[in-house]
Amino acid sequence: MDTIQVHDKKFKPYITAEQITAEVRKLADELSKDYAGRKPLFLAILNGSFIFAADIFRALSIPAEICFIKLVSYKGTKSTGEVITSIGLDAEVYDRDVVIIEDIIDTGRTLSQFLPQLEHQQPRSLKICALLHKKECTVYPIPIDYLGFTIPDRFVVGYGLDYDGYGRNINGIYQLEAD
Numbered sequence: 001m002d003t004i005q006v007h008d009k010k011f012k013p014y015i016t017a018e019q020i021t022a023e024v025r026k027l028a029d030e031l032s033k034d035y036a037g038r039k040p041l042f043l044a045i046l047n048g049s050f051i052f053a054a055d056i057f058r059a060l061s062i063p064a065e066i067c068f069i070k071l072v073s074y075k076g077t078k079s080t081g082e083v084i085t086s087i088g089l090d091a092e093v094y095d096r097d098v099v100i101i102e103d104i105i106d107t108g109r110t111l112s113q114f115l116p117q118l119e120h121q122q123p124r125s126l127k128i129c130a131l132l133h134k135k136e137c138t139v140y141p142i143p144i145d146y147l148g149f150t151i152p153d154r155f156v157v158g159y160g161l162d163y164d165g166y167g168r169n170i171n172g173i174y175q176l177e178a179d
Contacts, residue, residue: 004174006157006167011174015149020131020159020172023148024052027129028059030146031099039063040097045110046070048103051160051168052131056101067091071110098123099146103160104132106153108140115142132156132173151175
């Protein structure tokens with residue numbers, strides 16, 4: 001893995017594709033065990049989680065359903081502080097086991113604003129599966145039930161994560177080089 005450039009920024013290797021694959025397999029096995037005999041609804045948060053969600057979903061050994069919702073809170077490398085729903089939920093969640101799939105949780109603002117809306121629809125259970133968590137950035141504590149990696153407060157791209165729309169298709173995860 002070499003240093004890469006996305007727009008005007010340079011990024012260095014951080015988590016390899018192999019490490020991600022192993023962690024996805026572990027999470028999918030845990031989810032399959034925990035939801036055996038049930039048919040959970042996986043709710044993937046777009047755009048960032050689409051690759052992670054697809055890999056998790058393919059690795060499950062249980063019947064499940066998946067749908068997508070788009071919640072936007074980033075512009076460039078910074079959070080805007082506002083959460084906008086640009087594609088809404090189109091599946092019934094009442095009395096369903098729901099697992100939210102998120103690429104990264106940093107401040108927790110996005111989910112802290114979305115979870116009450118979802119809980120209002122009375123799912124049987126509601127769990128969160130995140131690939132990455134920036135624990136030191138947490139302002140709105142969110143219970144993460146299934147977590148891949150805890151990372152420092154560095155901006156990252158790759159494996160679905162982007163910098164102004166680019167970098168999502170990069171294998172592995174790269175972190176912003178220090179200036």
